[in-house]
Amino acid sequence: MPEHSKKEQVQMLRERGYVVVPGLVAPERCVALKALAQQQLEEAAAPLEFEADLRYPGAPESKEAPGGHTVRRLLDAYVRHALLREWATAPEIKGWMELYFGEEPRLSRAHHNCLMTKHPRYGSLTGWHRDARYWSFERDDLVSTWLALGPETVNNGGLWFVPGSHNTAFTSDRFDEAKFFRSDLPENQALIHTAVSPELQPGDVVFFHCNTLHSAGQNLSDDVKFSLVFTYHGASNVPLPGSRSASKPEVAL
Numbered sequence: 001m002p003e004h005s006k007k008e009q010v011q012m013l014r015e016r017g018y019v020v021v022p023g024l025v026a027p028e029r030c031v032a033l034k035a036l037a038q039q040q041l042e043e044a045a046a047p048l049e050f051e052a053d054l055r056y057p058g059a060p061e062s063k064e065a066p067g068g069h070t071v072r073r074l075l076d077a078y079v080r081h082a083l084l085r086e087w088a089t090a091p092e093i094k095g096w097m098e099l100y101f102g103e104e105p106r107l108s109r110a111h112h113n114c115l116m117t118k119h120p121r122y123g124s125l126t127g128w129h130r131d132a133r134y135w136s137f138e139r140d141d142l143v144s145t146w147l148a149l150g151p152e153t154v155n156n157g158g159l160w161f162v163p164g165s166h167n168t169a170f171t172s173d174r175f176d177e178a179k180f181f182r183s184d185l186p187e188n189q190a191l192i193h194t195a196v197s198p199e200l201q202p203g204d205v206v207f208f209h210c211n212t213l214h215s216a217g218q219n220l221s222d223d224v225k226f227s228l229v230f231t232y233h234g235a236s237n238v239p240l241p242g243s244r245s246a247s248k249p250e251v252a253l
Contacts, residue, residue, distance in 0.1 A: 006095070006096060006099055007099065009021055009096070009207070010096070010099050010100050013100065013143070013207050013208070013209065015164070016161075016163045016164060017161065017162075017163060017164060017165055017166035017167070017208060017209045017211070017212035018161045018163070018206055018207065018208035018209065018212055018214075019206070019207050019208075020198045020200065020204055020205070020206050021204065021205045021206075021207065022201070022203075022204050023201070023203050023204065024092060024147075024203060024204065024205040025087070025147060025202075025203040025205065026203065027202065027203060029087070029203075030147075030149055030202045030203045031202075032083060033083055033084070033087065033147075033149055033228060034149040034150060034202070034226055036081055036083055036084070037074065037115045037117070037149060037226045037228070038224075038226070040074050040080065040081075040115065041071060041074065041115075041117055041224070044071065045074065045080070047074075047075040047076055048071050048073070048074060048075060049071070049072045049073040049075055049114075050063060050070060050071060050072060051070045051071075051072045051119075051122055051123065051124050052065065052070070053072070054072065054124065056124035056125060056126060056127070057124055057125050057127070066122075070119050070122035070123065071117050071119075072116070072117060072118075072123070072124070073114040073115065073116055073117065074114060074115035074117065075113070075114050076109065076113055076114070076248075077113050077114050077115050077228065077229075077230070078107065078109055078113055078230075078251065079109075080115075084115075084228070087147070087228065087230075088107055088113075088230045088251070089107065089251065089253050093145060093230075093232075093253070094253040096207070097143065097232045097253065098253075100143060100207075101141075101143075101232075101233070101234035101235075101237075102234070103234045103235050103236060104234070104235040104252060104253065105232045105233070105234060105235070105252075105253045106232060106233055106234070106235055106250045106251065106252055106253070107230060107231070107232055107250060107251040107252075107253060108142070108230075108231045108232065108233060108239070108245065108248075108250055109248035109249065109250060109251065110239070110244055110245050110246070110247050110248045111131070111135055111142075111231045111245065112131075112144055112229040112230055112231040113229075113230055113231065114228075114229055115226060115227070115228055115229075116226070116227040116228070116229050117224055117225070117226055118156065118157040118216070118218075118219045118224065118225040118227075119219060119224050120219050120220070120221060120222055120223070120224070121219075123157060123218055123219045123225075124218065125157070125215070125216065125217050125218045126215055126216045127180040127181070127183070127215055128162075128180060128181035128183060128188075128192060128213050128214070128215045129179060129180050129181060129213070129214070129215070130165075130166075130179075130181075130210065130211050130212065130213060130214075131144065131210045131211075131214075131231075132210040132211050133175075133179035134179070134244065135210060135244075135245050136239060136240040136243035136244065136245040136246070137233060137237050137238065137239050137240065137245055138236075138237050138238055138240070139237045140210055140211055141209075141210070141233065141234070141237055142209075142210040142231055142232065142233040142237070143207055143208065143209060143210070143231070143232050143233075144207070144208055144210065144229060144230065144231045144232070145205055145206070145207055145229065145230050145231075145232070146159065146205065146206040146208065146227055146228075146229050147203075147204075147205050147227060147228040147229070148200035148201065148202055148203070148204045148205075148206075148227055149202060149226040149227060149228060150202055150223070150225060150226060151199070151200065151201060151202065152199065152200035152204075152225060152227070153197075153199050153200075154197050154217060155220050155221055156219045156220065156221040156223070156225045157216050157217050157218055157219040157220075157225055158197050158198070158199065158200065158216065158217075159197060159198070159206065159214055159215075159216050160195045160196065160197045160214060160215045160216065160217075161195060161196060161197075161198075161208065161212055161213070161214045162191055162192065162194055162195045162212070162213040162214070163194065163195075163196065165191065165211070165212055165213040166209040166210075166211040166212040166213075167211075168191075174187070174188055181213055191213070192213075195213075195215075210231070232253070235252070
């Protein structure tokens, strides 16, 4: 990737709170990663998170209900397979994050670090939120990478972002008790109406800030959607001791 375009991408992230980098991952690498994801899903390889664990809208009521064992995330992707580790620490990711943070980047194993699966029928929708809501670092300045392993559109539950929302200060009453952005408030609705949903092709990567408001709908297609998601921060931005953010060893890139 040319250095100037990387700088432009970083600048776009700073301004909009997200940026799409098309075709960052080669097709053959994407195919291998998706095959691995499908295999691990079929094997139900632990650790897993089930839709029924979260009970988001559209999820099964319990693990005993129809679709109760629908997987939402294959957790701790970093330790699952060498292919996943290689992508998480790839030179192109390291270089991008160094440019953004201005220092050595760290991969958090406590947040995201997963193969995200979104299933037809039992895959739930995710309300508007900021990822930083449950994260505990000295500064709310972390960036996640979302690698599409197949096409991602509104129809199969693609991401929605509110441009510029990472730089907006919100009072706590704009969020509900679970820290989701309240879609019933007129002032919030006005922001939500500005949201965009970028269509992604296999190999496209979205870089997005931890304070960018985003959501995702349900998968109305016939196929499971797979995405690989990791989160990074600068070495000086340390997780707070005793918090979930400090619960797993980090990885220096």
